[in-house]
Amino acid sequence: MGPAQKSAAAALPRAFRGPGDRVFKYAIVGLSSAVVALALVMAVVIYIEARPTFKAFGYLSFLTETTWDPVKSIHGALPFIIGTFVTSFAALALAAIPAIAVAIFTSEYAPKWLAAVINYTVDLLAAIPSVVVGLWAIFNFAPLMRDAVYMPIYLWAEASAPWLATMLGAPSTFNMTTGTIVLALMIVPYTVALSRDAIGQVPRDQREAMWALGATKWEVIRQAVIPYARTGIAAGVLLSLARALGETMALAMLIGNSNRLPFTLFGPAATMPSLIINEFREAVEPLHYSSIMAVGFYLFIITIGINLVTSFVQRKLYMGRGMV
Amino acid sequence: MKLRTRFLRDRLMLAGLGLLTAVVVVPLFIIIFYVVANGFSALDANFFTQELGSPARAMQGKPTGLVASIVGTLLIDLAALAMALPFGIGTGVMMSEYREHPFAPIARLMVSTLNGMPAVLMGLTAYALVVKNTGGFSGMAGSVALAFVMVPIIARTTESVLTVTPWALREAGLSLGLPRWKVTLSLVLPAARTGIITGVLIAFARAAGEAAPLLLTSFGNNFLSFDLSKPMDSLPQRLYSLAISPYKQWHALGWGGAIILLLFVILTFFIGRVAVARLEKRMKG
Numbered sequence: 001m002g003p004a005q006k007s008a009a010a011a012l013p014r015a016f017r018g019p020g021d022r023v024f025k026y027a028i029v030g031l032s033s034a035v036v037a038l039a040l041v042m043a044v045v046i047y048i049e050a051r052p053t054f055k056a057f058g059y060l061s062f063l064t065e066t067t068w069d070p071v072k073s074i075h076g077a078l079p080f081i082i083g084t085f086v087t088s089f090a091a092l093a094l095a096a097i098p099a100i101a102v103a104i105f106t107s108e109y110a111p112k113w114l115a116a117v118i119n120y121t122v123d124l125l126a127a128i129p130s131v132v133v134g135l136w137a138i139f140n141f142a143p144l145m146r147d148a149v150y151m152p153i154y155l156w157a158e159a160s161a162p163w164l165a166t167m168l169g170a171p172s173t174f175n176m177t178t179g180t181i182v183l184a185l186m187i188v189p190y191t192v193a194l195s196r197d198a199i200g201q202v203p204r205d206q207r208e209a210m211w212a213l214g215a216t217k218w219e220v221i222r223q224a225v226i227p228y229a230r231t232g233i234a235a236g237v238l239l240s241l242a243r244a245l246g247e248t249m250a251l252a253m254l255i256g257n258s259n260r261l262p263f264t265l266f267g268p269a270a271t272m273p274s275l276i277i278n279e280f281r282e283a284v285e286p287l288h289y290s291s292i293m294a295v296g297f298y299l300f301i302i303t304i305g306i307n308l309v310t311s312f313v314q315r316k317l318y319m320g321r322g323m324v
Numbered sequence: 325m326k327l328r329t330r331f332l333r334d335r336l337m338l339a340g341l342g343l344l345t346a347v348v349v350v351p352l353f354i355i356i357f358y359v360v361a362n363g364f365s366a367l368d369a370n371f372f373t374q375e376l377g378s379p380a381r382a383m384q385g386k387p388t389g390l391v392a393s394i395v396g397t398l399l400i401d402l403a404a405l406a407m408a409l410p411f412g413i414g415t416g417v418m419m420s421e422y423r424e425h426p427f428a429p430i431a432r433l434m435v436s437t438l439n440g441m442p443a444v445l446m447g448l449t450a451y452a453l454v455v456k457n458t459g460g461f462s463g464m465a466g467s468v469a470l471a472f473v474m475v476p477i478i479a480r481t482t483e484s485v486l487t488v489t490p491w492a493l494r495e496a497g498l499s500l501g502l503p504r505w506k507v508t509l510s511l512v513l514p515a516a517r518t519g520i521i522t523g524v525l526i527a528f529a530r531a532a533g534e535a536a537p538l539l540l541t542s543f544g545n546n547f548l549s550f551d552l553s554k555p556m557d558s559l560p561q562r563l564y565s566l567a568i569s570p571y572k573q574w575h576a577l578g579w580g581g582a583i584i585l586l587l588f589v590i591l592t593f594f595i596g597r598v599a600v601a602r603l604e605k606r607m608k609g
Contacts, residue, residue, distance in 0.1 A: 020503050020506065021503045021504050021505050023505070024504070024505030024508070024509075025425075025504075028414050028417050028418045028421075029418065029422075029425070029427055030414075031411050031414025031415060031418070032411075032414055032415040032418035032419075032427065032431045032479075033427065033431075034411055035411055035412075035415045035431065035434060035435065035475055035476070035479060036427075036430055036431055038434075038438065038472065038475070039434040039437050039438050040434075041449070041453070042441070042445065042446075042449045042472075045449050045452045045453060046445065046448055046449060046452065048452075049452050097344065098344040098345075098347055098348050099348065101340070101344035101345060101348075102344065102348050102349075104341055105341040105342060105344070109342075118345060118349060120597075121349050122348065122349070122352075123593075123597070124352060124590065124593070125348075125349075125351075125352045127529060127530075127533070127589055127590060127593040128352070128355065128533075128586065128589070129532075129533025129534070129535070129560055129585055129586075130533070130535070131533070131535045131560045131563045131582075131585070132355070132359060132533075132563065132582045132585060132586055133355060134564070134567065135359075135563055135567045135579070135582050136354075136355045136358050136359060138567050138568075139358075139362070139567075139579075140358050188348050192348070216331060216333070216334040217334055217338070218337040218338070219330065219334070221337075239440070246440075246441070246442025246444070247442070248442060248443065248444045248535075248536040249535045249536055249560075249564060252536075252564075253564065253567060253568065273442055273444045273536070276444050276448065276536075276540075277444065277536055277539055277540075280448075280451075280539075280540055281539065281540075281543070293448060293452075296444070296445055296448045299442065299444075300441070300445055303441055303442060303445075304437060307440045311436070
């Protein structure tokens with residue numbers, strides 16, 4: 001504190017010169033630095049727990065090793081990384097178009113009351129715990145899909161296109177396709193909410209200019225709304241991808257938990273979070289435990305990577321509009 | 325292009341968008357329908373008063389229930405909320421009221437990073453920090469994991485609510501000669517009260533539905549326990565165990581538990597939403 005400020009402080013009435021501001025600031029800084037520390041502590045703690053695995057297998061060869069066999073103490077993360085990426089991207093492909101359609105429908109076409117009802121419903125879908133969705137899928141959706149969809153397709157493929165049959169794999173109740181469909185259902189609400197926000201940012205003038213040219217509603221959407229909201233929607237889709245990569249319970253309950261490559265469409269598979277849930281409680285061997293932590297560490301890295309890309313996209317979006 | 329084609333294309337797109345919207349909305353009702361239809365019969369007096377016990381107990385037709393899971397959920401979640409509140413709101417105040425502080429952008433970056441983290445990683449962290457150092461699975465470890473889930477959500481909603489609180493309020497306070505801490509505590513925070521409560525409720529509902537962190541930390545307990553230092557049951561984690569168990573009787577209990585968990589989460593969520601609606605109305609009016 002310079003002498004000028006000091007005299008200014010001394011000029012204040014006694015009641016306002018108290019230590020209150022400084023104490024409050026320290027408290028706030030203390031509380032928020034704990035949160036900042038948490039993010040760092042997470043990375044460090046998970047890394048420390050995973051270190052024996054990195055020492056035993058190496059950072060890269062752990063990633064590319066295809067065998068996961070706790071009995072023989074061989075651990076490789078490749079099956080789970082493949083499982084995570086395949087299910088997440090497939091779920092995103094399934095979810096993105098319908099989700100953007102919901103956002104466009106509610107904000108451009110639907111009357112206000114209907115839009116409100118749909119938005120509430122979608123938010124409710126986001127609030128349903130994934131174990132409840134998993135429970136429903138275990139007892140209703142998965143058996144139904146196996147009997148009504150996978151079995152006929154597989155039997156047909158076996159008879160007339162054997163090469164397809166090997167790709168599909170013998171249908172099991174819990175398999176990659178069912179897991180992916182349920183995963184898509186779980187991320188739809190996020191994609192809807194984020195696309196809705198992006199469309200909500202499109203200025204009225206933009207639409208009105210289009211109306212004035214005599215455009216139909218769809219032409220307004222196609223040529224005035226979507227081009228403007230495109231980057232925001234893209235950021236929303238990326239954030240949904242991060243959700244999908246980390247979604248745990250529904251997949252742990254539905255994907256069938258097979259650690260062996262190659263995965264087939266109708267056969268069991270595994271993802272990084274599903275592996276953590278299914279094996280963590282049984283991991284008594286130190287190397288098994290640290291390998292699960294190592295899978296968690298890579299999941300951490302992947303999530304951070306996607307978050308960084310998203311914030312880059314968002315920053316570009318804001319700078320492009322001069323909003324900073 | 326002819327006017328008629330343009331009109332038809334517009335109608336066609338409307339039909340397509342409406343159809344896709346139905347595809348997204350309908351599964352929600354299917355899920356809720358199945359949960360209620362299958363679980364309603366399990367909700368008798370025993371369900372709320374009896375412990376789960378060993379599988380044999382259910383096989384022999386003795387009364388079983390999920391009282392341990394319901395009590396455990398409440399204890400773990402409330403303890404988590406108590407831990408998360410000061411950190412979440414403090415960080416929110418940091419990001420909104422002290423934005424000139426060099427720490428604010430770092431806090432913002434970390435909060436958004438934590439927000440995107442899968443909850444299962446919060447579970448792994450809480451396991452390594454609490455379970456390993458206290459010698460075993462415990463309800464407290466579960467609370468810590470859930471607090472990790474809640475903090476970034478509370479911080480972010482607090483920040484956004486405080487940011488939309490009118491700046492004139494702060495200026496009025498400061499011009500009266502109030503110190504900054506008093507302006508924050510007795511003007512800004514009370515004015516933003518409703519929004520902050522909403523954020524807290526949303527964080528609470530999110531965390532209450534999380535099973536993954538609890539499976540790694542509070543582990544589960546087939547018997548009623550009030551001791552946060554011992555393994556403790558909770559609804560989401562119990563639902564998972566019941567659903568993958570081979571016993572018919574336990575599946576029925578699982579459906580019943582799903583109704584309770586859904587009600588718990590949806591009620592919290594709706595109270596939050598109603599509060600938002602009220603806040604928005606007041607800000608417009």
